[in-house]
Amino acid sequence: MPMLQTSIPLPAGHVIDGYRFERQLSMGGFSIVYLAADPQGATVAIKEYLPRSLAQRSVGLVPQVRPERRVAYQSGMMAFYEEGIALARLDHPNVVRVINFLRANDTVYLVMRYERGRTLHEHIRRHPGGLAENFVRGVFRRLLAGLCEVHTRRMLHLDIKPSNIWLRVDGSPVLIDFGAARQSLQQSEQELRPVYTPGYAAPEQYDRPGDQGPWTDVYAVGASLYACLAAAAPQPADLRLAADKLVPAGVRWAGKYSPQLLDVIDRCLRLDPLARPQSPFALQRGLAAPFSPQQEHS
Helix, strand or coil, X not given: CCCCCCCCCCCCCCEECCEEEEEEEEECCXXXXXXXXXXXXXXXXXXXXXXXXXXXXXXXXXXXXXXXXXXXXXXXXHHHHHHHHHHHCCCCCCECCEEEEEEECXXXXXXXXXXXXXXXXXXXXXXXXXXCHHHHHXXXXXXXXXXXXXXXXXXXXXXXXXXXXXXXXXXXXXXCCCCHHHHHHHHHCCCCCCCCCCCCCCCHHHHCHHHCCHHHHHHHHHHHHHHHHXXXXXXXXXXXXXXXXXXXXXXXXXXXXXXXXHHHHHHHCCCCHHHCCCCHHHHHHHHHCCCCCCCCCC
16 A cells, blocks of 8 residues: 655755755645745745655655655656646746756755745635635636646646635735646556545546546636635536536526626536537636626625
8 A cells, every 4th residue: 555644844944956945835645845945045935746655754854765666756756847847938927937946855846936825725715605706707817827828838737726726915826736747646556546636626537537638627627616606616526427416606606696607617517528618718708708796705
């Protein structure tokens, strides 16, 4: 069975190539993110490749990888690095920016621009009655502009959800924490835990990876929009395939939000990939349509 222990983060004050690590910001199943200072003293975020299903750091600086997991660990690290290179070439205000790479401690680090703010997930939790439509439209129009650029570069995100949408202090969104490298790792190691997030993952992410495309991210956008209104994720797609109990947005919020917004959500959440909008461009048009809000939320 894969190891699932929590690894210890690098100690505060640790330095790699002039970058001083200050403290841990977050830890997931695939990486640890730190607050750090670059050689000029500017604040940055640094993401360390450390898949806890394959490696563990219980002491020291170098993760311990079991011999039978070494090939998978190296494969995932290469996918992580290549994804970072692709993001470094993508300069869009609504997509996380990778500005440097570090190699040390038998792993890889991505240096990213640090943005003050909070996740959309945190914002939703503070407003459990649903978010205002003008706010939701503003966030997702800009987010979709970034996603269009991602897809133009022949990349997929594969893990769009409110906790991976960062809201700057001015309210503008940044798409963070791409899942393609995790997807690559899962495909090479079948006994690893799935990388998708129930409620936000499209049906094809469960058992049909060959069917994934821009429409897969479109489903997740629709699920994230649904969560902005419901303050919770929609019914997971695998359960919907067995018994679809998801109340359509057009029914649940009729009269509270505009028909245009509700129609965008329902089209995105279609179970058949071919029935969904095939790219974010069509969603941008739907969210840009004029509307007269029936009811404003906080």
